Amino acid sequence: MGCYRRFILDLHFLNAVPNKEEKDAVDSCLKNLQLSWTVTPENNERVGETALPKKDPYYSRHLLLPVFHEINLRIGWISPGALNYACQLLKVAPAEAFGVADFYHFFSMKPRAPVMIRICDDLACMLKGAKDLCQNLEDILGPTNSFSCEKKLTWSKSPCLGFCEHAPAALISSAGRQPLEYSMGDITAKVVLDQINKRGSDSTIQSDSIPIRIPQQSQSDLRILGRIGKVNPKSIDDHINHGGGDALKKAIEVGSEQVIKEVIDSKLVGRGGAAFPAGIKWESVFRSSANGQRSYLVCNADESEPGTFKDRLIMEGDPFLLIESMTIAALATGCKQGYIYIRAEYPKATEHVINAIKESQNHGFLGKKILGQSLEFNIELRRGAGAYICGEETALFNSIEGYRGEPRNKPPFPTEAGLFGQPTLVNNVETLLNIPGIILEGGHQFASIGTAGSTGTKLFCLAGHVQNPGVYEVPFGVNLNEIIELAGGVSGSGRLQAVLLGGAAGTFLSKEELDIPLTFEATRKVGATLGSGAVTLFDDTVDLSAVLLRIADFFRDESCGQCVPCRIGTVRQQESLVRIFCDNSENPLDGEKHLLEEIGKVMSDASICGLGHTASNAIQSALNRWELPSRKNE
Numbered sequence: 001m002g003c004y005r006r007f008i009l010d011l012h013f014l015n016a017v018p019n020k021e022e023k024d025a026v027d028s029c030l031k032n033l034q035l036s037w038t039v040t041p042e043n044n045e046r047v048g049e050t051a052l053p054k055k056d057p058y059y060s061r062h063l064l065l066p067v068f069h070e071i072n073l074r075i076g077w078i079s080p081g082a083l084n085y086a087c088q089l090l091k092v093a094p095a096e097a098f099g100v101a102d103f104y105h106f107f108s109m110k111p112r113a114p115v116m117i118r119i120c121d122d123l124a125c126m127l128k129g130a131k132d133l134c135q136n137l138e139d140i141l142g143p144t145n146s147f148s149c150e151k152k153l154t155w156s157k158s159p160c161l162g163f164c165e166h167a168p169a170a171l172i173s174s175a176g177r178q179p180l181e182y183s184m185g186d187i188t189a190k191v192v193l194d195q196i197n198k199r200g201s202d203s204t205i206q207s208d209s210i211p212i213r214i215p216q217q218s219q220s221d222l223r224i225l226g227r228i229g230k231v232n233p234k235s236i237d238d239h240i241n242h243g244g245g246d247a248l249k250k251a252i253e254v255g256s257e258q259v260i261k262e263v264i265d266s267k268l269v270g271r272g273g274a275a276f277p278a279g280i281k282w283e284s285v286f287r288s289s290a291n292g293q294r295s296y297l298v299c300n301a302d303e304s305e306p307g308t309f310k311d312r313l314i315m316e317g318d319p320f321l322l323i324e325s326m327t328i329a330a331l332a333t334g335c336k337q338g339y340i341y342i343r344a345e346y347p348k349a350t351e352h353v354i355n356a357i358k359e360s361q362n363h364g365f366l367g368k369k370i371l372g373q374s375l376e377f378n379i380e381l382r383r384g385a386g387a388y389i390c391g392e393e394t395a396l397f398n399s400i401e402g403y404r405g406e407p408r409n410k411p412p413f414p415t416e417a418g419l420f421g422q423p424t425l426v427n428n429v430e431t432l433l434n435i436p437g438i439i440l441e442g443g444h445q446f447a448s449i450g451t452a453g454s455t456g457t458k459l460f461c462l463a464g465h466v467q468n469p470g471v472y473e474v475p476f477g478v479n480l481n482e483i484i485e486l487a488g489g490v491s492g493s494g495r496l497q498a499v500l501l502g503g504a505a506g507t508f509l510s511k512e513e514l515d516i517p518l519t520f521e522a523t524r525k526v527g528a529t530l531g532s533g534a535v536t537l538f539d540d541t542v543d544l545s546a547v548l549l550r551i552a553d554f555f556r557d558e559s560c561g562q563c564v565p566c567r568i569g570t571v572r573q574q575e576s577l578v579r580i581f582c583d584n585s586e587n588p589l590d591g592e593k594h595l596l597e598e599i600g601k602v603m604s605d606a607s608i609c610g611l612g613h614t615a616s617n618a619i620q621s622a623l624n625r626w627e628l629p630s631r632k633n634e
């Protein structure tokens with residue numbers, strides 16, 4: 001168990017008493033998680049069935065996040081009474097639980113209005129009028145996060161919500177006994193408020209108002225996106241009619257070692273940004289499981305990189321294939337328990353994935369007797385709560401376990417000691433969706449697509465000043481100019497100024513660099529990265545200084561604060577850019593540029609995780625490609 005051991009604190013509970021709604025929210029959540037709880041006033045003893053062994057003292061703490069979500073959805077914030085009651089049942093110290101809840105943007109520890117409007121003001125939405133939208137809402141509703149007992153509605157600005165192809169976008173959360181959560185795109189302040197009024201008067205309106213958009217839907221050669229828009233995402237029968245289950249049956253037939261061999265032969269690498277060979281991960285976890293260790297499978301669906309929305313599209317449009325892909329991975333590596341960690345910003349995707357899990361269980365694709373054989377695998381869904389850092393795999397583990405989403409030092413690596421201290425296989429949504437094709441066609445066939453160093457196809461998310469924003473699937477090796485043309489070319493003024501490749505943690509490229517092949521090896525040569533596949537276009541009317549400031553603000557706000565280089569470095573980076581672009585500072589521009597380079601190097605070399613390693617990438621790439629503006633006083 002090693003790194004997983006924690007200190008056990010004495011439990012000192014608050015005097016706060018939950019009201020009926022708060023108590024019911026906690027109880028109903030635990031009931032929905034299929035736990036049988038018995039609480040006695042004398043000693044608060046409880047009995048519950050969980051996915052963890054009873055001997056583990058932390059076996060109930062991993063329920064903190066779903067309980068907090070239920071409280072938040074019922075009353076709009078996490079009150080002292082609700083917190084205290086949840087802590088009594090879960091045997092967690094309230095001081096620790098408060099620190100966990102306060103870590104996440106989605107939870108409030110202070111009273112707030114039951115209806116919350118989150119307006120994305122990140123890069124794609126910023127280019128499509130988010131600033132004016134926010135000003136209009138402020139004129140109507142007052143300042144962000146304002147609250148009074150009479151006020152039923154408030155709003156706040158939000159980092160990227162993952163609906164960049166429909167910018168500007170909003171996420172609406174309405175607390176109550178029948179809570180509503182839905183996303184809206186291509187909006188104005190009037191459209192948002194009218195929709196809230198309409199849904200408030202008609203509780204039967206549940207569906208998300210943002211449609212799934214597949215610009216390449218007419219193409220027949222799509223390997224990942226090919227079923228989206230054709231298969232009903234809520235029907236397992238339709239999934240089966242479109243070939244669902246075929247890959248799972250073949251994987252069971254050929255056995256674990258052959259499945260892993262096909263994944264190794266395919267040269268598939270992770271599509272989340274790190275590009276680690278998938279087969280190596282699978283083989284390592286398989287060996288641990290074969291030695292009798294309890295192993296876990298985690299699907300990282302916390303797609304929080306600004307400008308990225310590919311995984312959301314898959315989960316909304318083809319959730320059953322994701323469940324099948326996870327099941328193949330689990331059976332091949334010996335994992336009996338899996339988790340999908342999904343962004344809180346994706347209510348429609350969450351709804352579809354939950355339905356797919358239930359339907360797969362009912363039809364024998366999940367559970368203790370998969371397809372009637374002695375094969376077991378179960379999946380639980382965990383919603384994140386608005387923390388970019390939880391896209392980092394070890395921070396994600398801490399979040400599932402009921403701790404603050406702070407990264408762990410490596411080694412040990414997840415395949416050795418991951419979730420709950422056990423060997424863990426982590427893949428993201430896009431990576432897993434490649435598995436059925438590899439099983440059905442063979443690893444070598446998959447490796448014949450793309451290039452020798454980057455095999456298969458890749459999903460790219462085009463947003464900003466592009467004619468047809470959306471997710472595009474192309475073989476590795478297509479260059480940047482070709483994919484821009486595939487999306488209809490540059491919109492706005494029609495004259496391209498810059499491209500941000502890989503999201504906020506990515507790299508700016510100039511219009512002279514559009515012939516770069518989109519492969520891991522080609523981008524590495526020019527100091528760029530594919531990252532999560534985000535491609536954001538900026539026409540020549542955009543003030544790039546405002547874009548750099550927004551990126552710096554993002555990393556300052558999203559740093560978890562655990563390590564000094566990142567906690568201090570992201571703040572100093574933002575302050576330096578403010579002096580360059582906003583203040584009449586007497587500091588020489590060359591001095592500021594040198595300071596930014598030093599800050600970036602320290603963060604890259606000394607931070608614990610990828611957030612600190614990449615927090616200066618986009619800013620450094622811009623400073624290296626474009627002249628800093630001259631100040632008025634120089």
